[in-house]
Amino acid sequence: MNGFGRVSHKFACFVLLVMALSPCGARAADSTPSMFSFNGFGTAGLVHSSEKQADYTSSIVKPNGAGYSHAWSADVDSLLGAQVTANLTPQLSAVLQVIAEQNYDNTYRPHVEWANIGYQLTPEFTVRVGRTVLPTFLFSGTRKVAYTYPWVRPPAEIYGRVPVTSSDGVDARYRFHTGDFTHAVQANYGGSEQSLPGGGGTVKAERAWGITYTVDYHATTVHLAYQRTTLTLESVKPIFDGFRLFGPQGIAIADQYDAQNKPMSIMAAGATYDPGKYFVTAEWGRTKSRSFLGKGTGWYASGGYRFGKFTPYITYARATADNLSDPGLNLTTVPLFLVGTAAGLNAALNSILSQKVVQNTLSVGGRWELTQSTAFKLQYDHTDIGAGSPGVLTNLQPGFQRGGKVNVISATIDWVF
Amino acid sequence: MPTISHAGLVISGLILCLSTAIAKAQVDVVVAARSPITQLSKDQVADIFLGKTSRFPDGSQAVPIDQIEGAAVRDEFYREFADKSPAQIKAHWSKIIFTGRGQPPREVSNSIELKKLIANNPHAIGYIEQSQVDDSVKVLLEK
Numbered sequence: 172m173n174g175f176g177r178v179s180h181k182f183a184c185f186v187l188l189v190m191a192l193s194p195c196g197a198r199a200a201d202s203t204p205s206m207f208s209f210n211g212f213g214t215a216g217l218v219h220s221s222e223k224q225a226d227y228t229s230s231i232v233k234p235n236g237a238g239y240s241h242a243w244s245a246d247v248d249s250l251l252g253a254q255v256t257a258n259l260t261p262q263l264s265a266v267l268q269v270i271a272e273q274n275y276d277n278t279y280r281p282h283v284e285w286a287n288i289g290y291q292l293t294p295e296f297t298v299r300v301g302r303t304v305l306p307t308f309l310f311s312g313t314r315k316v317a318y319t320y321p322w323v324r325p326p327a328e329i330y331g332r333v334p335v336t337s338s339d340g341v342d343a344r345y346r347f348h349t350g351d352f353t354h355a356v357q358a359n360y361g362g363s364e365q366s367l368p369g370g371g372g373t374v375k376a377e378r379a380w381g382i383t384y385t386v387d388y389h390a391t392t393v394h395l396a397y398q399r400t401t402l403t404l405e406s407v408k409p410i411f412d413g414f415r416l417f418g419p420q421g422i423a424i425a426d427q428y429d430a431q432n433k434p435m436s437i438m439a440a441g442a443t444y445d446p447g448k449y450f451v452t453a454e455w456g457r458t459k460s461r462s463f464l465g466k467g468t469g470w471y472a473s474g475g476y477r478f479g480k481f482t483p484y485i486t487y488a489r490a491t492a493d494n495l496s497d498p499g500l501n502l503t504t505v506p507l508f509l510v511g512t513a514a515g516l517n518a519a520l521n522s523i524l525s526q527k528v529v530q531n532t533l534s535v536g537g538r539w540e541l542t543q544s545t546a547f548k549l550q551y552d553h554t555d556i557g558a559g560s561p562g563v564l565t566n567l568q569p570g571f572q573r574g575g576k577v578n579v580i581s582a583t584i585d586w587v588f
Numbered sequence: 589m590p591t592i593s594h595a596g597l598v599i600s601g602l603i604l605c606l607s608t609a610i611a612k613a614q615v616d617v618v619v620a621a622r623s624p625i626t627q628l629s630k631d632q633v634a635d636i637f638l639g640k641t642s643r644f645p646d647g648s649q650a651v652p653i654d655q656i657e658g659a660a661v662r663d664e665f666y667r668e669f670a671d672k673s674p675a676q677i678k679a680h681w682s683k684i685i686f687t688g689r690g691q692p693p694r695e696v697s698n699s700i701e702l703k704k705l706i707a708n709n710p711h712a713i714g715y716i717e718q719s720q721v722d723d724s725v726k727v728l729l730e731k
Binding site: 208210212252254256258264266268285287289294299303304306312313315316318319320348351353387389390446447448477480540543544546587 | 631635640641642643649657658670671672673674675676678679682683685686687688691
């Protein structure tokens with residue numbers, strides 16, 4: 172597939188090899204759990220969307236979903252995950268997590284979500300090498316394990332902002348206590364590559380670093396994150412190569428919007444208060460990039476009340492983005508025989524600019540605990556899409572009208588074991 | 589009016605006494621008889637069992653031992669000490685497991701087994717039905 176894919180595949184094999192070769196024999200047996208732990212999780216879901224000229228789906232990585240492609244789509248949320256954790260010594264551990272879900276190429280070929288080796292220098296300080304999921308938002312680490320949160324899926328207005336969700340590299344976490352506060356500071360450095368559907372090529376993140384801080388105090392958790400990376404989207408390069416042929420004004424446009432080695436930053440802040448009977452959660456995030464992705468902001472607020480095994484909840488989420496269009500090249504200043512080419516480039520630029528997500532969503536839903544490790548969720552989303560934007564919808568058809576309203580119904584069963 | 593409010597106070601006082609007595613009647617947090625630990629607050633106990641800390645307040649290692657999933661004493665323990673239902677405990681540990689940050693405490697199938705483990709390990713901490721308490725373990729006082 173690609174360089175990063177091969178590297179991570181090799182690393183996953185290495186993690187397995189370390190697990191297999193480690194001596195399984197004598198251990199200071201009492202009160203230490205067994206060396207290997209097997210865990211799994213999954214979601215079986217069905218989604219229906221009122222918009223028939225586009226697909227509703229849960230990630231920019233997915234090629235299709237509910238609406239145009241399927242009246243009821245199982246691809247939006249369904250997945251299976253398996254994990255093996257090896258506690259090789261009290262300090263050394265290895266984790267391998269594999270997930271099968273709808274991929275960019277419409278297959279369910281399993282991919283490696285986590286593959287790392289961790290070393291605990293002190294009980295408070297841990298260093299990991301390998302693939303980890305970036306802890307950008309409150310629920311980023313387990314966004315694929317839907318059992319761990321109340322909703323069918325985390326709000327796309329925030330969680331859909333970031334094209335880079337994992338990192339092949341190194342991270343370090345220091346955890347400490349002051350009074351009743353538990354603090355965790357985590358730093359990461361690495362890179363990743365993700366294939367996009369529909370000939371979108373790949374998103375490459377290089378020299379990615381970030382720092383996150385989480386503090387727990389009784390029922391309150393506050394999470395802050397800053398991530399920075401150098402982003403490359405190869406698929407849009409031909410458009411900007413074209414602009415650069417048009418002299419200073421073309422070069423200025425290309426410099427502003429191309430996505431070759433462009434820095435991108437993410438700032439995020441979130442808090443949740445969960446005393447047991449109910450919960451309230453809010454998150455805010457901003458992405459900034461000197462590329463066609465530009466600036467975008469998203470936030471949501473959510474709350475729910477637990478009536479025994481039934482938890483109804485409500486969420487309001489909002490996403491905004493800066494310029495969804497650009498006048499492009501001034502056609503009156505280009506040579507007559509190039510006007511057609513220039514107009515084509517302007518159209519291509521505006522087509523990628525207009526993919527940005529501007530929308531707000533009101534969601535109501537409920538979670539029922541079926542067993543100790545299985546939950547059923549039913550959620551209704553009403554989304555108001557901003558003028559000129561397709562919202563989070565993909566696979567847009569010629570009859571699609573931007574800036575409309577969409578209603579989505581989702582039903583899922585989530586489990587862990 | 590004064591008599592009514594007085595009666596109300598007595599009744600609510602009675603209810604309060606009853607409810608604490610009921611809660612207290614269920615679960616005791618225990619350590620080895622020779623452990624130097626004598627008292628912990630509810631939050632300190634919860635932090636140890638939820639994996640937020642691996643040490644007692646005095647800095648020594650803390651090894652929590654859980655009762656098996658589905659045991660009434662376990663559900664009661666987490667309700668009283670962490671205000672969490674069994675599903676919330678499951679979700680809490682799922683977040684830690686599936687980010688590779690740890691595994692839940694070791695489980696034992698009943699209070700007799702738990703007492704055996706606790707009695708032999710000065711670092712261990714567990715919980716049992718009050719009726720199961722004997723000389724092999726020490727009941728922690730609530731700070």
